[in-house]
Amino acid sequence: MALPIAPLLGIFADNVRKRGSVLPLTKARATGWARGLDIPRGGETVLYTGHMYQMTPLIDAMSAQMSTLENSFLTRFFGIGRVVNKFVNMTFFMGLTASAERTQRANQVLRDIVGLLREAKVEFGYLYEDEFYAGALLYDDGLDESFAAHARRVTAHLRKLGVRRLITVDPHTTQMFRQAYPLFVKDFDIEVRNYLEVLAEAGLEAAKPVDKEVVVHDSCIYARYVDIARQPRELLRAAGLSVREPKQAGKSTHCCGGPLESLFPAEAHRISGNRVDQLAAEGKNVVTMCPFCWVNLGNAAGDRLAVTDIATVLATSRSLPKAADTRKARLASPRTAARWPHRAGPAAIPSTPKP
């Protein structure tokens, strides 16, 4: 059984119209990861997170709640939920149950991306609270008018700030800016580069080989929409790692189930389970490149696999200095771990104290 489609899509569209994102984040959640990194504000070239990694702790908490709702009589009340959501940001409450540990790890991925770009001597700024969600969910679910309005708003905003180039960090935001915005925004001329492309081009120095094998899980969007499959492998090898390919890899990669998490959680879990079986056949250390693959496969794998984002894998293998200050999020909820112990995941990445 599916969750009620129309009211949920309505909530997404309302949220973007009223609050600028399908899953509006507090300023602390959206920009907290950059604390202490001294990234200059704005500039012609900016690192664009699109809030995707920052959303993962909320999506994680939400999908647990949604799957319990999927077969419940409560689905009848989603219509009311949409009415209430117009006045009160319902997704705010999701943030209260997000795990602090997941928040810390998501923030660390972004910090590792900054570390890698700096290692490659790439110069960039960051828009902080002036950055917006790109609108992928609206586009994918066919909410075309809402998407077009949002895309025009975001583009006008970027132009006003004098942004000429974006360095994106996830597949969905990359696809939106590169392929969807030009269809809906007249004369869209902002250059869009993905950080994996930027790093591969910069040619980071080869690191000492480490005795570690990783299994690569390609994102569908990277491999089949924006043609990024060669770069992550080059980067992993250059970081001294041996790369193993699952049965379906590159252009033939198998979906993680993530896109169905919002409307059909049960189906999403079936698909992620199938993919975990394929990956587990090749090894225990899995590398993902998309925030949603990361969360979804991590949850599906439980203790079977260690699922880590490529930025963290690269930074760790190159032993880049861990940027300090991944201090515990204020939204920590001790109850979360007790309620979903299987979601606790591997140990948190240790943070080093500030010198």
Place this chain on the structure above:
Amino acid sequence: MTKVSSELAARMKAMEGFNAGACFHCGTCSALCPLGYKILPRKLFRQVMLGLEDEVRTNIPAIFSCLLCRMCEVNCPQGVHIAENIRALRSLINRQEFGLQ
């Protein structure tokens, strides 16, 4: 009795990027779908092109459950933009059925 809506067919035809007419029913898409799509894409697109509104309506959950992962699309020998067609269909349903934009 099957009701035919020529309006649905015309509206889809007018949508940019909807190119299901090229399909020659080989079934590669269905064989590769990681979801095990509940309805064959070729059957769904045929329903749309024939304007079988009621049939399309019963397939709404399937239309919204597509992963848009493009596994079918990159392997389609006829170059049908399957994922984009599904997205276009969602957009039409949002407007016509759900009153959403």
